[in-house]
Amino acid sequence: MFAMIWQAIYLVTFVASLYALIEVIRTPAQAFELMDKQTKKLWLILTGAATGLSLLAVFSGTGMFVILGLVATLVFLLDVRPAVKGAGGGRNNGPYGPW
Structure with a gap:
């Protein structure tokens, strides 16, 4: 029973990590610098490692x-x-803001 719960937790973690990795890839590097966050390269490494570990x-x-x-x-x-x-x-921005 507990093994199935942990397996579900691992699967959910993998899906969330994969989504985060895709979002990092889609976001321009300038956006990270503009908002004074860590670099895109660091977030690629962190989310890529998280995705790999959760898949494992x-x-x-x-x-x-x-x-x-x-x-x-x-x-x-x-x-x-x-x-x-x-x-x-x-x-998705139009002339007066987001759609």
Whole structure:
């Protein structure tokens, strides 16, 4: 029973980390500098490592460092992403603001 719960936690962590990695890749490097956040390269390394560790945990069933990856993922998704998303002018902006 507990093994299935941990497996579900690892899977959710992998999906969140993969989403964060994709968002880092899509965000321009200038947005990180403009909002005074860490560099895009650092966030690529952190979210890439988190994604790799969580994928390893999904397949092996043991995730000793998954919590560290989850922390890095949550910091990016809850703090950095909202800040840098508004920095680049946005892709969905019309003449009077966002759609």
